[in-house]
Amino acid sequence: MTQVSLIKAQSYDLEQLRTSLENLLMPLGGISAFVKKGDRVLLKPNLLTASRPTKECTTRKEIVYCVAQMVQEVGGKPFLGDSPAFGSAKGVAKANGYLPLCEALNLPIIEFQSKKYSVDNNNFQHLRLSKEAMEADVIINLPKIKSHMQLSMTMGVKNLFGCVPGKMKAWWHMEAGKDASRFGEMLVETAKAINPDLTIIDGIIAHEGNGPSAGEPRELGILGASHNVFALDVAIADMLNVCSEIVPTLVAQKKLGLLSDIKDIQFPLLKPEELRVLNWKLPETLMSIDFGLPRVLKSTFKHFYIKLIKETINS
Secondary structure (H helix, E strand, O other): OEEOEEEEOOOOOHHHHHHHHHHHHHHHOOHHHOOOOOOEEEEEEOOOOOOOOOOOOOOOHHHHHHHHHHHHHOOOEEEEEEOOOOOOHHHHHHHOOOHHHHHHHOOOEEEOOEEEEEOOOOOOOEEEEEHHHHHOOEEEEEOEEEEEOOOEEEOHHHHHHHHOOHHHHHHHHHHOOOOHHHHHHHHHHHHHHHOOOEEEEEEEEEEEOOOOOOOEEEEEEEEEEEOOHHHHHHHHHHHOOOOHHHOHHHHHHHHOOOOOOHHHEEOOOOOHHHHOOOOOOOOOOOOOOOOOHHHHHHHHHHHHHHHHHHHHHHO
């Protein structure tokens, strides 16, 4: 059976967090079960925004630091990547305090470039995904537990939407984001294509209410991990007492024949019912997330100006 490891964890203190992560991964074989010497390892956190660094909208930098350190110790070559809808990965990382820890480990931060990939789905014949993610030897997905105004919850599957290049994410929100069912199916197909080797979800301090950015921090004191991102999302939703039928990604993975039943998951450590949260706050109202056409056009123009004109002049 697919395993999901769940533990209680109370602190982002580096020493305590490192111990928590080692305990979390122990039933799964430890980090060495996923990373071999010489592997190029993409660490994919949730770098949502630079504008609310105190609201726990992003994966904590300490999680990234400890996982990168563990990867390096078994001979892997980690690099950090994400594609925020607006701004750069390095800019968002800097605003959230990542740079000192990245510099301490000489951990590169890269900007994703897009490439078209075929998928076996009648609704989506192809998707534009990060070339760097698709070519990495190992992908470690590092999401944050958050409520979401459009999808009820954002967990491991939704975090992989960050492997869609930034401007494409904004266009996708405008095109498919108004249809939550279609959007959920696209997110599941993206997760299938990216196929992370390991997902570690940050729930020490989560983000509830009007997420993904306009909610509030919520101390949960948990960490979760699995090689199967779909199983981990099922387990987290169950732990939070969130009905899967209101989470479009969970509905879509069931429709597509992926793991969707809690009974098909083995929990070697704590079970969801032992960590049950009965008063998790979902968004007050579900609504489309619309970046706004003028903003998208302006940002897209700026992106192409920098890439095609300014960089050419300066090169």
